Amino acid sequence: MKAMKRSTLATLINATLFSAVAGTSFTTLAEEEQANSNQLEVIQITARKRVENAQEVPVSVSALQGDNLDAYSSAGMDIRFMNAKIPSLSVESSFGRTFPRFYVRGLGNTDFDLNASQPVSLVVDEVVQENPILKGFPVFDIERIEVLRGPQGTLFGRNTPAGLVKFDSVKPSQEFDGYASVAYGSRESVDFEGAVGTGLTDKISTRVSVLWQEQPDYIDVRSPEGVTNQFAKDDSLGGYSEKAARIQFLYEGDDFTGLLNYHVRDLDGRPIPFRANLIEKGSNNINPIYDNDVVYHDAASRAVQEVETQGLSLKLEWDLAEHTVTSITAWESAEIYSRADIDGAYGNAFAPAMGPGKIPFSSETADALPEHDQYTQELRLSSNYSGDFNYQVGVFLFEEEMTIESFSFDTGVFDTAAGQYGLQNGYAIQNQDTSAWAVFGSFDYTLSEKLDVTLGLRYSDDEKEFYAKRTDNPTPWNGSPDFLEGSANPSDSHVSWDLSATYKLTDDINLFGRLANGFRAPSVQGRIVFGDEVTVAESETTNSIEFGVKSDVLDGQGRVNATVFYYQMDDQQLTAVGGGSNFNRLINADKTTGYGFELDTEWVLTDELNATFNLSYNNTELDDANLAVAVCNQCTVTDPTYMVEGPNGPEARAILDGNSLPHAPEWIANATLRYTKELEGGDFFVYADTSYRSKINFFLYESVEFEGKALFETGVRAGYAWASGDNEYETSVFVRNLFDEQVVIGGVDFNNNTGMLNEERFIGAEFKVRFF
Template identity: 75%
Template sequence: MKAMKRSTLATLINATLFSAVAGTSFSTLAAEQTPAAEKNNQLEVIQITARKRVENAQEVPVAVSALQGDSLDAYSSAGMDIRFMNAKIPSLSIESSFGRSFPRFYVRGLGNTDFDLNASQPVSLVVDEVVQENAILKGFPVFDVARVEVLRGPQGTLFGRNTPAGLVKFDTVKPGQEFDGYGSVSYGSLGAVDFEGAVGGSLTDRLSTRVSVLWQNKDDYIDNRAPGFEQKDVLGGYTDKAARIQFLYEGDDFTGLFNYHVRDMIGSPIAFRANVIEKGSNELVDNYEHDVIYQDAVSRAVQHVESQGASLKLEWDLANHTITSISAWESAEIFSRADIDGGYGGYKVDGQDAPMGPGFIPFSSESADGIPDHDQYTQELRLSSNFSGDVNYQVGVFYFDEALTIENYSFDTSANGKLNGYVLQQQDTKAWAVFGSVDYTISDDLKVTAGLRYSDDDKQFSANRTVSPIGGGALSLTEDLNDDHISWDISTSYKVNDDVNWYTRIANSFRAPSVQGRILFGNEVTVAKSETVTSYETGIKSDVLDGRGRVNATIFYFQMDDQQLTAVGGGANFNRLINADKTTGYGFELDTEWVLTDELNATFNLSYNKTELDDNDLAVAVCGQCTVTDPTFQVPGQFGPEDRAILDGNNLPHAPEWISNITLRYTKELADGDFFAYADVSYRSKIDFFLYESVEFEGKALLETGLRAGYNWSEGDYEYEVSGFVRNMFNEQQAIGAVDFNNNTGMVNEERYIGAEFKVKFF
């Protein structure tokens, strides 16, 4: 895209202006028609901490969506991992090639397909004000969570490095003086059992605690039918255990919060399925069965994740200021081994070609990746003013220190999984920053916010190969990366009337340099220099129909320079980092909520994101068996001539143009309790799995429907709930990811899931 089309830009502006006018008109009409005495059943005010202070979401000049209450409970319950948020929030999608670990986040089309264990992402995850940098930390289960916030657009001023696309923020339920808790258990398809619960209350007049636990289990259910390797129930199961304990001390002018959390998950990796995508199309093959695979190394497949962490938040309330200190430690370990080629054969036994299938298997690929050692330390110290006048500010310092060890393994499947390749990677990252922001009230209707952050990053990396599966021999390579950057933003918030706020925002952020050294099959360490982004957006936030409706709309445009991209696969099982000269994106987001009647609530969300690479010289290696639709040319390669696709004009991978979500919640008094039904429909449009475009690796549009219905009632100090639920109601099955270096191997979304749950809350 050389410039935005006039018609597209006009459409986006008109859509936002219509929403603003509609919001204002609805508010005025409701005020005229609804007497004050009839103002009931209004939408609740959503309080968020997107700017590190408690604020009304409708007054914050940031594109932010929040999940809490019934919606959060319905989405995250009954065995769901963090991918439950996929397509539930405008411009947000999540995927993973590791299953229940290593989620990859995309906001406004910006993300990272990199599957290496030191991959950096442009969407940051912050849990209880602590950044979770490594992707394995980001897979921590979601339970006993009060609120999820998704901040779209660069967040480099207050939250720092690696936030050019946005931020996902979790706040867990905190301890309190009042005794309360809950417990829930569910049973679902294929014998899946899920239990979670929490209990908390006071220990003394000033000290309170809360303990939260989670236990999820699903037995293996996928059968292996590869000839000579037949075995029932070898894949698909897991046992995921997690716990959190918190202590809160509340003094007169001081609070201290200690948080310790731990996770232990053992199960199987995601199911790789060889040639599951029909040649010349993006349809699954006719004989696809979700509970069947054909692999010759699945008996050795395993995934084990352990993580733990602790944080201490200290806060002093002074006369006109608040001092906050957050010290944290996080640690993660993983070992994941899988049959990556997804089939059987592709090698010789006693000099003869072994039988292969399903379809053509050029070569066998059995590999593993692990993190045997990881430690992340962070420290933030900030000072916030609490003036009653027109000016308030925040200033702070931040320090980040991470030591990461990665092991890459390759195995000879023809020799019963004998080790034939090993690489040890070591990465040490240190970063520090100083930041500040100022809020200035120009008038009762107009406020301005400006922020600035200086960041300095240093990364030392080494990769040491002792043995190579392709005879490359020992190799040792190192890289030393460093960069600094000044991020900034400026925003305005104008109160059109009591119910409508109009905001504008310009923001700049960056992602620190990245490095990859997965040299099992290659002889190079690749480096991507820092990427920078400048984003422009404007929108309205309105409460309409006398508080019974909410309409928020945003239009945006961004330009990213030197975007970090991952050239995955393309004839070899390793990643290459590259930089695109320029990437542009634009779109709009609509986030609405409605009280339709006293018994029926609804939400409707919609987003459009158009991304485009602008680099005439950018080209990457492509698959060997798929139908590439980009223009290509040949260059010499490690294994012979190699086709390369020209990427100029392509969309970004895993970047759907359209995301939409609709929910309906119906509640009806019945006997001594309430009957309820909660339905949701989420949609994301087609996506490209890789940087290049091909027929087979274009993921089809995905529409998934969920339904939850039940009954709740109270007895004394207890509230009870029984419910039944179904996810992916119409059993939509299609490829959601792929492996391109070998054959048309794909990963398929989860099939229909049905279950029942019992929950009790106590006070």
């Protein structure tokens, strides 16, 4: 069985790679056969801040748009739908529908603090979304998603040593158009989104986009075996009510355009449910006592997640014949309060009863971002020469102010009548101000009809002022005082660069190579409600080399792009999450290396059948003989360990040298197939997609229990589309996670073998209308 799978995979890879190398031969064969008018559309992207053909850009980039984007993101899906849908990209969250963590080529950050810095930047409508809460804005009325792999330290710069995820919403136009869709699905979920755009005058147009998603609580709180759970209640967790809107105004003059964008989000829901002893000790199997809709909490009634974000941006652009001047001024703000039963269980070792399994101690915590403001300004000058040389130069300013609160609550006392249960017993506050600025330039030169080269440079300067204060210690037995202060003021500057070239081998095949350097400024971690130390991670830098081919084959009916890469990251910023002492610390790894390949393919198989197949391989390795972290209390650690004296007694430390990075799957594969058939004046269609992500480690150290199994998910959508008058209609039924694949997707290691599950099978129906 294994041999057959390996042979099939090898055949697919070899066939696809061969078509990339021998594209001219396939084109010749296609010309000899009957010509087919069904050709793949040209994908226009803005990966380099100007509109370009994706096949001519010397960057490993994937674009998600059209049918693929609609199918993946529809009917209540949050931004995590992107996980494993693009080569070398994975997405996860321990908060649920907010605070997504992106990983590109294995590089990311598992830190769950609201001050966490990530090496993968998210840019929405040309505005960087720095704080992790900003990154969870819902996906609706989006024209295109681009994923740029490898350091993007020149044009985008800030926190992009691993890559960049870029969202572009549909813009206003003079033409009247819009759409509305409503879906109903499993667990009584309802999803509505719509947009309408039109010209207000001959120079001013607008577009209004809205989203409303709702799902009632459906997860039951049950009693552990042999325990009377006074907090048992049906339909306690899993629900949410999500509202979001975007309004845009576009002014188009003869030589000037201005775009105003206001967006707002309001989420009232529940955090992702944690499940105590979800993972069976000595294995990474799911404990059979659990169903997806069952937990054994004692604090579910207080679990809440409330998020509010809003932002305003103004893009002004002047066309000066041979130059274009662009100014982008933006403000973003976020607020969150998230409270959850982190131990995922009932009771603890000091209570009269507990379960399921052994619960060393209770943990109910909350995190809040009561104040946050981000201001950015970008000003750039781009040339529009008709000759061989063109350039972009600019300046970027960034200011961020935020306050973070951390709370702990006492769930170790069950005297509810006395009003003691769940009272606050720990509190800490963080304040951070960040000031950064950069100047950048990108210079393009056509050396010949076949060869183009680009040189990029960016100077970045970053400074943080951080202060943390604890006024209530939830663990007084460790000898730490209630009142504790800490501060840090790290700063650094760096010159990032890249050098790339594109060589036109034929009219249909482009070869490219790229050398790039990326930079992430120092980070601060001061979540001192647990722990007594403010930690700082020094700056990290990345050097990357990649080569690739981008080809259109079969006379435009196929497209094959392939990239091989190698990178070395020096002083990588890592977060030692949890461990027996339950304290997050920032650390630096001396060196991290990674290598692999990415493959993007797209095919028009017949007049009625389209397909895509994508694949990536990523190998990551920590290279630091002196790097060690605290480990779990109850799991089976497979790394070499040694003992040290910790705040609560002797603690084990795992040596990380040679480990792969956490949440870094070696293999990601996905495929789609769309069949369309004309039927009774309309089109019947079936759309199927499947994605595969190989096994992952949840933490920096390796253990039997906290190795996540491979995740294989399939979706199917079938429906009928027709036109009537000026409108287009579509009705469909769909299913996500068709085979109801259930795996553990994350863990909590400081208490017991606690984990989180992926979403179970979801079935729904949708109706959509597009009007013009």
